[in-house]
Amino acid sequence: MTGHARAADTDVVVVGAGPVGLMLAGELRAGGARVTVLERLAAPTGESRASTLHARTMEILDERGLLDAWGTVPRAAGGHFGGIALDFGGLDSRYAGQWKVPQTRTEHLLGERAVRLGAVVRRGHALVGLRQTGSGVEAETEGPAGRSRIRAAYLVGCDGEDSTVRRLAGFAFPGTDATRELLRADIAGIDVPDRRFERHEHGLAIAHRRPDGITRVMVHQFGRAAAPRAAAPGIAEVTSVWAKVTGEDIGAGTPVWVDAFGNARRQAERYRAGRVLLAGDAAHAQMPVGGQALNLGLQDAVNLGWKLAAQVRGRAPQGLLDSYHDERHAVGSRVLTNIEAQATLLLGGPEVEPLRAVVTDLLGHDEVVGHLAGMISGLDVRYPVGDDGPRGGHPLLGGRVPHWELATASGASSTTELLRAGRGVLLDLAGCLPPGAGAGWADRVRTVTAAPAPADGAPSRPGTAAVPAVLIRPDGHVVWCADGTAGPEAALRRWFGDPHA
Numbered sequence: 001m002t003g004h005a006r007a008a009d010t011d012v013v014v015v016g017a018g019p020v021g022l023m024l025a026g027e028l029r030a031g032g033a034r035v036t037v038l039e040r041l042a043a044p045t046g047e048s049r050a051s052t053l054h055a056r057t058m059e060i061l062d063e064r065g066l067l068d069a070w071g072t073v074p075r076a077a078g079g080h081f082g083g084i085a086l087d088f089g090g091l092d093s094r095y096a097g098q099w100k101v102p103q104t105r106t107e108h109l110l111g112e113r114a115v116r117l118g119a120v121v122r123r124g125h126a127l128v129g130l131r132q133t134g135s136g137v138e139a140e141t142e143g144p145a146g147r148s149r150i151r152a153a154y155l156v157g158c159d160g161e162d163s164t165v166r167r168l169a170g171f172a173f174p175g176t177d178a179t180r181e182l183l184r185a186d187i188a189g190i191d192v193p194d195r196r197f198e199r200h201e202h203g204l205a206i207a208h209r210r211p212d213g214i215t216r217v218m219v220h221q222f223g224r225a226a227a228p229r230a231a232a233p234g235i236a237e238v239t240s241v242w243a244k245v246t247g248e249d250i251g252a253g254t255p256v257w258v259d260a261f262g263n264a265r266r267q268a269e270r271y272r273a274g275r276v277l278l279a280g281d282a283a284h285a286q287m288p289v290g291g292q293a294l295n296l297g298l299q300d301a302v303n304l305g306w307k308l309a310a311q312v313r314g315r316a317p318q319g320l321l322d323s324y325h326d327e328r329h330a331v332g333s334r335v336l337t338n339i340e341a342q343a344t345l346l347l348g349g350p351e352v353e354p355l356r357a358v359v360t361d362l363l364g365h366d367e368v369v370g371h372l373a374g375m376i377s378g379l380d381v382r383y384p385v386g387d388d389g390p391r392g393g394h395p396l397l398g399g400r401v402p403h404w405e406l407a408t409a410s411g412a413s414s415t416t417e418l419l420r421a422g423r424g425v426l427l428d429l430a431g432c433l434p435p436g437a438g439a440g441w442a443d444r445v446r447t448v449t450a451a452p453a454p455a456d457g458a459p460s461r462p463g464t465a466a467v468p469a470v471l472i473r474p475d476g477h478v479v480w481c482a483d484g485t486a487g488p489e490a491a492l493r494r495w496f497g498d499p500h501a
């Protein structure tokens with residue numbers, strides 16, 4: 001099956017020009033698919049949302065050559081797990097730490113990239129109907145000129161937590177509703193001390209004064225149930241709960257933005273239903289604790305982009321597109337679990353103090369810090385790509401390729417740089433591949449012979465062991481390591497399809 005819908009207007013319709021939809025649109029274009037993004041808002045939202053990019057997301061942005069546009073990004077080594085200090089500075093990454101970028105800026109830059117690569121972004125067009133045919137998807141939109149239809153081979157819902165795509169395509173979205181919530185407000189004209197996860201007798205208070213003089217406050221009153229909300233809370237509710245928890249009156253301030261977010265946990269049972277897929281918040285709803293929600297969604301998009309592009313171009317091997325669900329559902333489920341654990345530690349009352357004491361104790365051990373930081377940063381994601389299962393085989397297998405400085409015949413390079421084209425890379429580090437290995441896949445996979453650059457010598461780093469050759473997917477994950485027995489052909493077929501004649 002080539003996946004091409006006859007007489008389609010485009011290959012893929014992406015619904016939602018949030019960060020995930022825009023990242024996906026760029027990845028699809030890099031893979032050679034035609035893309036139209038439908039966005040119901042006429043102009044990008046100015047809402048203050050996620051501000052943390054974790055190490056793996058920063059690596060991915062670098063692997064696409066995007067970081068120059070991001071400029072100087074402030075970094076913080078310190079983070080938290082459920083409000084208990086957790087150091088991200090020791091991660092084995094050039095981007096160890098947490099990076100602070102307003103979501104509006106991330107969206108703007110991802111949007112610029114998608115358009116530069118040729119994606120069509122139609123703002124002011126809401127998806128209102130959706131029909132799958134045998135060979136494609138027909139989407140009905142409501143726009144400035146009324147209703148219209150667009151046909152594509154595939155459609156991806158990146159339309160956020162209340163996803164219309166999820167509803168129209170009938171995806172099951174099991175999970176639990178919010179039982180507790182944090183109230184949040186950006187307020188001008190108040191003067192309260194900065195607080196990082198300060199636990200009081202009656203609740204939790206957080207405050208941070210920004211350089212522009214606006215203070216963001218977040219507050220939770222222990223035992224207070226999440227309210228059913230059709231709209232954001234009023235500022236009076238925030239100031240009243242703040243007073244109960246801290247004893248301070250912030251009622252004289254001017255609210256700039258008020259919202260509430262709860263500990264709901266839901267995940268689509270499948271990320272694919274025929275020719276319709278979900279990514280980002282449309283696929284998983286979670287409390288935005290520890291800045292993971294946005295990063296999880298961006299990494300969904302990078303996993304899906306090259307696979308779906310290969311599918312619509314008729315080059316995807318059997319099962320490639322379904323590996324998106326298999327890989328990302330499992331990662332999402334694990335992240336949702338750590339978020340739930342953190343929400344319990346954060347919003348639980350005095351009853352969680354013993355648990356907090358134990359976790360605080362555990363966080364005194366480097367191995368625990370490494371484990372949790374690896375999980376939250378996304379660096380420890382390891383897909384089950386080999387025959388040995390997710391934890392078997394070479395230590396690199398299934399994980400992301402580290403940044404290795406390389407010396408090639410055409411000069412200095414690195415694994416990060418080799419991934420910039422968004423194609424697979426067959427990297428021969430020991431001159432061990434027979435001449436012509438990978439030649440049948442040259443249109444999809446670049447074969448590079450290189451030596452570890454002396455300054456780095458990365459392949460002999462602890463944990464990576466000497467590896468003579470690796471096959472790297474466009475999303476940076478290693479799917480084959482030379483072990484002196486089998487060559488790369490089976491892995492090339494499995495991930496990139498048949499060789500060309």
Ligand SMILES: Cc1cc2nc3c(=O)[nH]c(=O)nc-3n(C[C@H](O)[C@H](O)[C@H](O)COP(=O)(O)OP(=O)(O)OC[C@H]3O[C@@H](n4cnc5c(N)ncnc54)[C@H](O)[C@@H]3O)c2cc1C
Nearest residue numbers: 016018019020040050126127159160280281288291293294
């Ligand atoms: C108020 C708020 C505060 C948050 N704070 C944090 C935080 O501090 N840290 C953190 O990590 N995460 C936070 N998040 C979560 C983070 O913002 C999301 O994980 C991230 O935005 C997900 O990106 P997305 O592209 O999947 O969805 P969204 O950003 O929600 O984008 C979805 C897009 O789809 C569009 N759309 C929706 N329906 C349709 C339709 N029918 N047709 C066309 N377009 C449609 C929407 O207009 C929107 O532009 C917050 C979210 C919210 C809502």
